[in-house]
Amino acid sequence: MKLKQDMSVEDKKMMRSVFWRSWTMNASRTGATQYHALGVIYTLLPVINRYYKTDEERADAIVRHTTWFNATMHINNFIMGLVTSMEKQNSEDENFDASSITAVKASLMGPLSGIGDSFFWGILRVIAASIGISIASTGSVMGAIVFLALYNIPAFIIHYYALYTGYSVGANFIQKLYESGGMKILTKASSMVGLLMMGSMTASTVKFKTILEVTVSGSDPIKIQDYLDQLFVGIVPLTVTLITFWLLRKKVNINVVMFGIMILGIILGLLGIC
Incomplete structure (x- = not known):
């Protein structure tokens, strides 16, 4: 790690702090903080x-x-190292586009998670578990210890060097993106991915189905939900989501919005509307 040798004492201290703090990222998964924020x-x-x-x-x-x-945990430190380099450049260059930092984060999440999930969850964990189980089946407590060692030692090493690797390629990476015009494409693509992600999350997590029916003499009752679906599938969840975003843009406290939705849901449930 020639880069680490060339770092100043302050740089090394900062990177060590980033490394140890990075272990807490998976401990902040809440809807209000947008996953790991x-x-x-x-x-x-x-x-x-x-x-x-x-x-x-x-x-x-x-x-x-x-x-x-x-x-993916462990490999996401590459992004943290890259972001560190970009934040440094942003602080030094007044013409630097700060929105590109968010764009790079968004664009790398998917590809790195594809690699990280396959390796850590699909390969390393399975191999470590199979060896640990075979040892534990003999009645030895070493089975659990071997499993933890085989998984965590490589994970720790990758977690450590991913941070410095991301930091080391940061400057050249950003410079090449700007020179090739790739940064504009990356920023636009990340915005599109963000919108697609928000749309898919809305469709899969925001649910509203009314049980209201209109009784018609001599025929089956008319179900309001069927007509809503014919008009636009998911129109009510989409409307609720858009209203929520509008309220947040108006600086309405997020807790007020969350509790308001909860109270509205309870009232509609008690009234037999949904």
């Missing part, structure tokens, strides 16, 4: 505090990292 912010605080001198700049950086983030 709080963990990402906590991980990058040493970077933000070091490279940005004013409270306004630091606040902008923190808000920038409240966006949705979810990538």
